Amino acid sequence: MKKIGVLTSGGDAPGMNPAIRAVVRKAIYHNLEVYGIYGGYTGLISGNIQRLDLGSVGDIIHRGGTMLHSARCPEFKTKEGQQKGIKQLQAHGIEGLVVIGGDGSYRGAKALTELGFPCIGVPGTIDNDIPGTDVTIGFDTALNTVIDAIDKIRDTASSHERTFVIEVMGRDAGDIALWAGLAGGAETILIPEEKYDLNDIVERLRKGQERGKKHSIIIIAEGVGSGIEFGKRLKEATNLDTRVSVLGHIQRGGSPTVADRVLASRLGARAVELLIEGKGGRAVGIENNVLVDYDIIDILDKHHKFDRELYKLSQELSI
Ligand code: ADP
Numbered sequence: 001m002k003k004i005g006v007l008t009s010g011g012d013a014p015g016m017n018p019a020i021r022a023v024v025r026k027a028i029y030h031n032l033e034v035y036g037i038y039g040g041y042t043g044l045i046s047g048n049i050q051r052l053d054l055g056s057v058g059d060i061i062h063r064g065g066t067m068l069h070s071a072r073c074p075e076f077k078t079k080e081g082q083q084k085g086i087k088q089l090q091a092h093g094i095e096g097l098v099v100i101g102g103d104g105s106y107r108g109a110k111a112l113t114e115l116g117f118p119c120i121g122v123p124g125t126i127d128n129d130i131p132g133t134d135v136t137i138g139f140d141t142a143l144n145t146v147i148d149a150i151d152k153i154r155d156t157a158s159s160h161e162r163t164f165v166i167e168v169m170g171r172d173a174g175d176i177a178l179w180a181g182l183a184g185g186a187e188t189i190l191i192p193e194e195k196y197d198l199n200d201i202v203e204r205l206r207k208g209q210e211r212g213k214k215h216s217i218i219i220i221a222e223g224v225g226s227g228i229e230f231g232k233r234l235k236e237a238t239n240l241d242t243r244v245s246v247l248g249h250i251q252r253g254g255s256p257t258v259a260d261r262v263l264a265s266r267l268g269a270r271a272v273e274l275l276i277e278g279k280g281g282r283a284v285g286i287e288n289n290v291l292v293d294y295d296i297i298d299i300l301d302k303h304h305k306f307d308r309e310l311y312k313l314s315q316e317l318s319i
Helices: 016-029 040-046 079-091 103-114 139-160 175-183 198-210 227-238 248-252 258-276 308-317
Strands: 003-008 033-037 049-052 096-101 119-123 163-168 188-190 216-221 242-246 282-287 290-295
Touching: 003 016, 003 040, 016 033, 016 096, 016 258, 033 040, 040 079, 040 103, 079 103, 096 103, 096 258, 103 119, 119 258, 139 163, 139 175, 139 216, 139 242, 139 248, 139 258, 163 175, 163 227, 175 188, 175 216, 175 308, 198 216, 198 227, 216 227, 227 242, 258 282, 258 290
Parallel strands: 003 033, 003 096, 096 119, 119 282, 163 216, 163 242, 188 216
Antiparallel strands: 033 049, 282 290
């Protein structure tokens, strides 16, 4: 393998830049040529492809977002779109592709692999919903952003004796809500993986008030439903001064944390190693702090493991 490509796709995540940097530097270290594909699969189809050198990825390790930009590209879900992409790759002499992104981006990488073009998936999403890895690039940074917000909301909640409902991202996964809820000392954590009963929540709030609690924080994952709707129902049921904060896209930005920069560097470099070893069609990840890789075609049939123990602990500590 002499020439490889790299792209970022789908929802952006802090840490994509250090992952791109690792791919480019590792490839050049091993005397490969690297091409950046700008704008995800949209840029792949249109041929928005440029050679990257060591300097191209200078001064990006600490930046959120992705220097290669990202996009959602419905055309790439079609065979015609995928064939156009392969033609562009071949026109540039690119023999292997590293795709940094979430579940949808992995499906695109899987489709290319099935058409005979070797791809490596690198898990880049704040949602932590990718199978074959304990954590995804961006998850830790997003958690730190959420924790920062929870801590600030806690200050104002306690001054005004309010109940706050905080809606966080995560798509269909509850990991952001669970980890941030545990670390932020939330009284209640609502996640799509576990059913809830409004009466139980009302009862917990009542008990908390009885023992003199001045405020409560409830974290709701977007996969459960709207925080605003939930806040209305809670207010009707309790008559408590209830406010809702939907954190939204701030969770996707910011300078990547140390954990994300190190993870991105390790996974990006491993992706290049696999291509050099001639092992295309893999998804890289980290399990128990050991780098792993799985068949990208099989991995998408699996589900990211939900940490039920951690959920149980969060309940035990928030009585
Ligand atoms: P993420 O990668 O963050 O999960 P999306 O789900 O939006 O984000 O997917 C990103 C892009 O991946 C889509 O816009 C599309 O171009 C491509 N993609 C998604 N699903 C498929 C699929 N089944 N086959 C081919 N490409 C896909």
